[in-house]
Amino acid sequence: MHNKTPLELLDMNKRWAAERLSYDSDFFTSLVNVQKPDYLWIGCSDSRVPANEIVGLKSGEMFVHRNIANVVPHSDLNCLSVIQYAVEALEVSHIIVVGHYGCGGIKAAMDQNHHGEIDNWLAHIKDIYRQNYEEISAISDRERQADRLCELNVSTQVRNVAKTSVVQKAWKNGRKLKVHGWVYGLEDGILHDLDVGVESREQLHTVFQIDTTR
Ligand code: CO
Numbered sequence: 001m002h003n004k005t006p007l008e009l010l011d012m013n014k015r016w017a018a019e020r021l022s023y024d025s026d027f028f029t030s031l032v033n034v035q036k037p038d039y040l041w042i043g044c045s046d047s048r049v050p051a052n053e054i055v056g057l058k059s060g061e062m063f064v065h066r067n068i069a070n071v072v073p074h075s076d077l078n079c080l081s082v083i084q085y086a087v088e089a090l091e092v093s094h095i096i097v098v099g100h101y102g103c104g105g106i107k108a109a110m111d112q113n114h115h116g117e118i119d120n121w122l123a124h125i126k127d128i129y130r131q132n133y134e135e136i137s138a139i140s141d142r143e144r145q146a147d148r149l150c151e152l153n154v155s156t157q158v159r160n161v162a163k164t165s166v167v168q169k170a171w172k173n174g175r176k177l178k179v180h181g182w183v184y185g186l187e188d189g190i191l192h193d194l195d196v197g198v199e200s201r202e203q204l205h206t207v208f209q210i211d212t213t214r
Helices: 006-023 027-033 077-089 104-110 118-131 133-137 142-163 165-172
Strands: 039-044 063-067 094-100 178-184 191-193
Touching (some): 006 027, 039 077, 077 094, 077 165, 094 142, 104 118, 118 133, 118 142, 133 142, 142 165, 142 178
Parallel strands (some): 039 063, 094 178
Antiparallel strands (some): 178 191
C-alpha cells in the first residue's frame, strides 16, 4: 500500500462527490444551507476516532474541535472560541468531551522523555497524573494505568468546559446545556459514558460559579 499523493486525493474527492450525488441528489444542497448541530464534540486529533462517523451522524450534525489528548485549557483561545461559537451561535444543547483508550498523548504524558514543544501541552495531563498519582500507581498494568489517566483527563476536561465564562453565562441565562464525558475504545469501536456529566453551576465549587449579571 502506498501513500496517495495530494493530486490523487483531489481525484478521489471528485469520485466521492459524484458517488454521493448518485445516492442523494440533494446531499450537498441540503448541507450548504443548514448548519444547526445540537452537539459540540471535543476529541483527540487521533485519526482513528472520526467524530460524527462513530456515532452515525452526518457531517453537518456535529460541530467538532480536536487537539492532542482532548484538552480544554482554561486560556486556550482556540478551544474557547469554538465553545463560544457552539454555545452562542449554534446553540448546541450538548458538549461532549471524548477521550480514547490507547491515546498516544496520554501515554507520552506519563513518561519522562523529551518530546519537544508538545511537553508543554502534555503538562496539562501531567498535572492530572500527579493529582491522582496514588490511584494510578496502584494499578499494576501500565496500559490500564494509561486507560485510567485517560478517564481522569476526560472528567477534568468536562469540568474545565463547565468552568468557562461562556458555559457559566449560558446556565445563568437559564439555557439547557449539558457537558458529557465519554471514552472511545479503539479495539471495539464502542463509546462509554463515564457518567461525569455537568449540567448546572451548582455542580462546581463556588469559586467557579461566575455570576455573569455582575
Ligand atoms: Co489520542
